[in-house]
Amino acid sequence: MNISILSRGPDNHSTRSLVEAAEKAGHTANVHDPFGFYLLIGGNGNRITYNGQPAEEYDVIIPRLSSATARYGGEVLHHYEWLGIPIVNSVHAITDARHKFRSLRILAQHGLPIPPSLTVGSATYLEDISSEIGEYPFILKPFHGTHGVGVMLLDTPTSLTSTVDALCDMHRDYVIQSFIAEAAGVDIRILVVGGKAIAAMKRRAVKGEFRANIHQGANGEAIKLTEEYKRIATAAADALQLNIAGVDLLQTKNGPVILEVNPSPGFEELQSVTGIDIAKTMIDFAVQLAENHSRKGTGN
Numbered sequence: 001m002n003i004s005i006l007s008r009g010p011d012n013h014s015t016r017s018l019v020e021a022a023e024k025a026g027h028t029a030n031v032h033d034p035f036g037f038y039l040l041i042g043g044n045g046n047r048i049t050y051n052g053q054p055a056e057e058y059d060v061i062i063p064r065l066s067s068a069t070a071r072y073g074g075e076v077l078h079h080y081e082w083l084g085i086p087i088v089n090s091v092h093a094i095t096d097a098r099h100k101f102r103s104l105r106i107l108a109q110h111g112l113p114i115p116p117s118l119t120v121g122s123a124t125y126l127e128d129i130s131s132e133i134g135e136y137p138f139i140l141k142p143f144h145g146t147h148g149v150g151v152m153l154l155d156t157p158t159s160l161t162s163t164v165d166a167l168c169d170m171h172r173d174y175v176i177q178s179f180i181a182e183a184a185g186v187d188i189r190i191l192v193v194g195g196k197a198i199a200a201m202k203r204r205a206v207k208g209e210f211r212a213n214i215h216q217g218a219n220g221e222a223i224k225l226t227e228e229y230k231r232i233a234t235a236a237a238d239a240l241q242l243n244i245a246g247v248d249l250l251q252t253k254n255g256p257v258i259l260e261v262n263p264s265p266g267f268e269e270l271q272s273v274t275g276i277d278i279a280k281t282m283i284d285f286a287v288q289l290a291e292n293h294s295r296k297g298t299g300n
Helices: 012-022 070-082 091-098 100-109 126-130 157-169 228-240 268-274 278-298
Strands: 002-006 028-032 037-040 047-050 060-063 139-142 151-153 174-176 187-195 196-204 219-222 244-252 255-262
Touching: 002 012, 002 070, 002 278, 012 028, 012 100, 012 268, 012 278, 028 244, 037 070, 047 070, 047 228, 060 070, 060 196, 060 278, 070 091, 070 139, 100 174, 126 157, 139 157, 157 174, 187 228, 187 255, 187 278, 196 228, 196 268, 196 278, 228 244, 228 255
Parallel strands: 002 028, 002 060
Antiparallel strands: 037 047, 139 151, 139 174, 187 196, 187 244, 196 219, 244 255
16 A cells, blocks of 8 residues: 655654554555645646656555644645545644644534633733633643644733733734643643544653643653543544544543644654554554545445
């Protein structure tokens, strides 16, 4: 089977692991920089090329899009969907999941637990409404972002209002949430593949840091999930229509809440601490997706 992995980082651990797992299973895997694609519509036909060569003969696409590649990479995925080539996560699902506020709305619409969240177009009435989502301090997160970059912790009305006012002036959109003290610096990352929670770890921030992101220095340890956590994680991936997802949960005094859902989760630390061959599981799912797509195409 011919597999295309969309990624700007061929030496990235997760990308490299996927290539190795595919080749070990007897498949061909190629890593493609999203910016190397040319998309043609109309004229002499609808085509897609990569570095000047035809790039349509793939059985399945595995997108590994970063914030830098998400916009153009999404157009590449749209084109592949148009050409009828299966993708492990659809561009629609990726777009929804990457938008922090929209993804929370979708999760809430499906009755899943999320932290009370707010976004505003101005700071004029911020003090009147912020009390409805909790007490100080407040966390601010950009609508789009990864690895905890751009996340702020604000602990006074003046700092919150002035920061939001400045962000609105710059046309920057942020999600506002109350800081959950009992979950400070700790979260649970659950990897869901094909509707199953296959691996999980607890991430603990370094001393003095409130973000439990591995890229911010957090440490991970393998954990065994309860059925409740498995149910919430798989339901979150299903609500956002993601076949592969990293679901981040907070443990609060009122039970688990979903922090966010990542459509292109890295898994170096998770694979290391759990010993689970995550790359193989992802490749096996992608191959099964392609085989099912092929059978539908032939009417079998």
